[in-house]
Amino acid sequence: MTSLITGVAASLSIATSEYLSTKSEGEGAKNPLRAAVYTGFAYALTVLLLIFPYLILANAYACLGLTMLDALLVIFLFTYYISVARDLPFGRRFLKMALISLGVAGLIFAMIGEKFPQLEVRTTKGKLKLPDDYKGRWFILFSHPADFTPVCTTEFVAFQKRYEEFQKLQCDLIGLSIDKVFTHLKWEEWIKENIGVEIQFPIIADNTGEISARLGMRHKQARGTQTVRAVFIVDPQGIIRAILYYPMELGRNMDEILRMVKRLQIADKGYAIPANWPNNEIIGDHVIVPPASTVDTIKKRREQEKAGEIECLDWWLCHKK
16 A cells, blocks of 8 residues: 555656646746746655655555556556646656656665565576565575675685575575576586585576665665675565675675574564674673563563572663573
């Protein structure tokens, strides 16, 4: 519903701005000042009514998994309505609305706490539907700039070396780059023959760059359609729990990514995880009990501390093994 409202707001705002632009063209010869006012309102509406809803709602087409076809359909219907109602040229308006709407939608990416967008992808293990094919399991989607590159090769070997540890956590690995499937397969073959490591997880072929653009993996540093080193950690309900970005020249710390999955699973039991856990400088390998938020809970925490169930530096900072 939010996507529909956002799409409607976007389409109506551009259609209105287009109408005002047309009015300004008609007034140009007769009244230049009025034409300038119409043009100003047209641009203002585009900014306020198109960009603002996307940024505030943070539910543009790319975020909620609305397909490109769905987005174009919404834009088409409202363009057609405005064009007929105002007797405006249809083709030019539709093209402009589509480009602006989808361009702005591309500025908003998936975020922590949101549902991972619905994607159908081609991989070295065949076609996959994300996140549906991993329902009930955790998965990590990570991008790399390109196959047959030094840093990426070390990363893939490092991920594979920890493959069994991820599997014990009910967590699957999925790689992604802009290369085609046959390039991925040849790279896997090279790694096995020259390094002695067989890559067991699928690698997505994003040779069109559509998936990486949709997920916000293409930053200013990246060249062309290449990606930075992005990591998405997704839980069994398909919710994005963590996002990491590394620059192209810096390889990822796989042990930290493994630690994050372990700690997120512990956090789901109602605890918070301190810095550098399990080697925190204050509470060691303990986890943090949620801070008391009522007077009764403060009393309860103190009773738990006296009973030896938890340890506290104060009622708002309690921890346990």
